[in-house]
Amino acid sequence: MGESNKQSLAQFLAGMLRIKTKVELVPLTDLKRLGATKWEVLGDDPHFLLKGTFYGGWNNIQWESNATDMIPLKLYWDDGHGFREENSLLMSTTSLGHRKQYVTLFIPPEARSLRLDPGESKLEFEISDLEFKKVNKLHIALKSFQNTSKQHGNSFRAINHMFKRTMNVYREYGLKEVWNKIKTKSVAQQSPEANLIDHNRYQLWTSPSLLPVEEMKSKLEQLSYHPLISIIVPVYNVEEIWLRKCIDSVIAQIYPNWELCLVDDCSPKPHIKPILQEYAERDSRIKPVFRAENGHISRASNSGIEISTGEFIALLDHDDELALNALYENVLLLNRIPVADVIYSDEDKISVEGERHSPFFKPDWSPDTLLSQMYTSHLTLYRKSMVEAVGGFRVGFEGSQDYDLMLRISEQTQNIYHIPKILYHWRAIPESTASTNTSKNYTHTAGLKAVKDAIQRRGMQAYVEGVEDTANLYRVHYKPMGNPKVSVIIPSKNMTDVVDTCLNSIFEKTSYSNYEVIIIDNGSTDVTTHKLYEYWLDKEPNRFKVYEYNIPFNYSKLNNFGCTKASGELILFLNNDIEIITPDWMTEMVGQVIRPEIGAVGANLLYPDNTIQHAGVILGIGGVAGHSHKHFKASDYGYFSRLKMVSNYSAVTAACLMVRKDICEEVGGFDEDLQVAFNDVDFCLKVREKGYWNVWLPQVQLFHYESKSRGYEDTPEKQNRFNSEIELMKERWLDELIEDPFYNSNLTKEHENFSLGNPIER
Known part of the structure; x- marks a missing residue:
């Protein structure tokens, strides 16, 4: 043998x-x-x-x-x-x-x-x-069944649903894909994203941490503004246990000034009507409606809005639950910010056994992120007049009717606010999209339709597509209208082979044609480097330029000097240790940066081993800033698919950063007191301060040959310089470093993996 x-x-x-x-x-x-x-x-x-x-x-x-x-x-x-x-x-x-x-x-x-x-x-x-x-594999299959049962229950209905889903996968994709699904249910997924939210640690969030009820009630009495909130719940054929839990969670609210509009969408199940009538008799704030015919969720939701009398409406699914303090927290915010038109909160999922899991800690208002995913979701509170102004829910968008509504309302107001607390528990049962994002494939189609409609309505020169066959995830591509010229600025010194790789990849792979490459040479002494410059000056005389700037290394000064030599409308700051992967990289960045509301545009930078080096900057990590999802595999989806989404971030790295030249001049370029570290973060924050949105593009992929161990300050001089740059950033941007609006205060400031931080009052 x-x-x-x-x-x-x-x-x-x-x-x-x-x-x-x-x-x-x-x-x-x-x-x-x-x-x-x-x-x-x-x-x-x-x-x-x-x-x-x-x-x-x-x-x-x-x-x-x-x-x-x-x-x-x-x-x-x-x-x-x-x-x-x-x-x-x-x-x-x-x-x-x-x-x-x-x-x-x-x-x-x-x-x-x-x-x-x-x-x-x-x-x-x-x-x-x-x-x-x-x-063996039998053990894996049994564990998969056990884990699925724990989350969704082991009733005949749940098991039957599981069997049907398995057979659907088998018929469409074959036995190999069934085995892949089994493995993902049975094992700890083998990537950093699998451990983003440690299940046991999340119990620190689910344990009681609210203020005493009487203290919350006392605080409410001190408020001057107590708006009526109409909670809209379309009801259809839901099991009694979940319907009662849903209604009971509203009745238990600390904030009392609400009305519950329960709309039965002509449910055939006989238990629905008696339950709604029972609750209406018990509490005068509960208003049932019994539709004569089934109209699906958009019509049913509109029926609820029609009978509502509140200044605000909140949306609740018939099998989900509100946190005890859900309305309380919204009213606290409305008393601080009376102009708020939309308020959304964080959410988690709740199993059939009542176990809470899979928390989604969201960023503050991020319009480009919304075009990628309906991230605001639950719990969302809308000013009723805004909902009526846009015509309520639209028939034809069922499954993503709330996504369509949010897109339309966000076009009418920027008074959109976020409460970074778990206020909504999404029931994970087989019939729910909380159970699996493939349980309602029509939601993806409806969501795609909603984004397409938004693009047309807003007059955007763009198109949208689904992302890698992933449900409810979208990517908008903007056309580079006007073919503006891009000036690529590359500070460099020696490192001939590295620079050669960079230049070769730009000139050979870039599909966008209207650009120039400007090398700012910082005192190169290597003869081969100058020969390389001569080669490219001869080969690309109209698109390649070299300017000497022999000063002690100062990244900010070098780039600012480069801007004075640029003839393009757009500036692309690029490190010399970059290699292009995707040919349409510049086309994608140009399409984004010419949008009038956009400031800095960043790219997806990978280490040579195909792990993430940069996917947006998170403020506050390590004291000042860190790279989102650093060291994740390039194929990973990241925290709630952030690695696949065009997303808003506070900052992006200047290793590959595009901006309009007029914006660069408006903010005064890079701060030359920040010689090495954080100059790009400071630059992006100045851009944000002017009212522009910074955006990161996952589809623009480049290799960044920066060493994973690079960046250690190993001399007293470097350490002093680094510490002074930290202090400058803290002095200038302390509020932003404490709480990054595109991150979440519940997530870690110690690591770059979106894992949980320490529990805070919530």
Whole structure:
């Protein structure tokens, strides 16, 4: 029997017998042992070698941990060519305190040895009893069923729904896709996004944390403004248990000045009408309507609006629940900001057992993000007069009727506000889109129609498409009207090979034709560099220019000098260690930047190993700013699909940043006191201060050959300069650094992965 066959047989038998093996942690770098199971991270690249027997294929891995902060545990395997980034996955994230952890994952059969990396933060932690248990595919399938049942229930109806969905996938995509679906339900997804929201840590948010009820009521009495809020609930054939929970959550509201407009859309189920009548008799604020014929959700919602008398309306689905303080928080905001026309909040999902999970912590108002996804969703409060002014819900947009409404209202007002608190619990049952975004495919089609209609209504020179067959995710592409000239400014010194790669990729791959490339040479001494310039001056005499600016390195000064030499209407700041991936990169950026409301436009920058280097800037991370989703795989979707969405951010990196020249001049260019760090963040914040929106484009992909370990301030001079730049940013932009409007105060300021931060009052 050959060696590979012996190995396969051993793995098969291990899976059948579910053999357990203990694995020892052997420290290699940047780790100090403090005790039998306690360790201290000393540097930025700590890792253990895992000593012991393991089997390729599916494994249950369990261990015990104790940590004072969340630590990402990343598993690497050596396939005979060493440990590499592409042969790795995020195994788990340790939680606060002492707990037992486990994960199911697939170890490639060719793996010869394993390595475990416990993050980069300098801290102390404990890890013990690391155990691998080989399992087979039957175990994976059973675990998938178990996890699905836990979320959606194990009633005949839920199981039947699950079976039908499985058969639909089989008929359309085959057995391989069924197995892929099973795997995603049974294992911890093997990417950083899988651990964005640690389930156990989220319980810190779901535990009681509200002010005492009497204290909230007392606070309400002190308010001068108590608007009537009409809650609109279209009802159709919902199970009794969920309908009652929905209505009860309204009755339990701390804020009392509401009316509940329950619209039965001619439900055939006999229990609906008696329940609505029962509640109406119990509470005079409850107003039922019984439609004579089924009109679907748009007509039913409009029927609710017609009988409403409130100054504001709130939308609630018939199987969901409001948080106890939902209306209370909205009224608090209205007393602070009486002009608010739209208010939306954060939301989570709630299982059939009442377990809350999958919280969605949203950014503040972001118009380009809305064109990519109906992110405002629940709970949204609308000024009724605004809803009536745009004609209410439109027939023909059922499934995304609320998306269509939000798009139309956002064209009438900019008084849109966000409450960064979980005020809505979306019921995850088989019939609900909270259960799976594929359970109502017609919602995607309706959403696409709503965005297309918005584009036409707004007179935008653009088109929209769905994103990678993902439900309810869209991407708008703007046409580069007028063919404006782009001046690409590249500060550079020596690094001939790097610059050659950059220039080759620009001139050979770029499909947009009206541009010039301006090198600002910062004192190159390498003869090959000057020969490279001569080559391109000869090859592209009309589109390539070189200007010498021999000063001590100051990134801001170099770019500002470049702007004085630019003849284009548009400026593209570009690092010399960039390589173009997508040929239409400049076309996409031009289409965005010529929009009058847009300021800076950024790109999706990748490390050479196809992981994210830059996907927008998050303010406050690490004290000043960090890169969104750094080190995620390029194929990952990120936090609620942010890596696939055209999104608004406070800032984007100047490693690839396009802006109109007149805006650059309006804000005074880059601040030359910020010689190296944060000058692009400061620039973008000045642009935002002038009222423009900054935007990041996922489809514009470039390699950025910046080292992952680059940026350490390793001399006293560099450290002093870096610290002074930090202090300048904090002095100038302290409010923005404390709370980035395009992030969320509930998310971490320590990491770049959108994981949960520490609980705050909510």
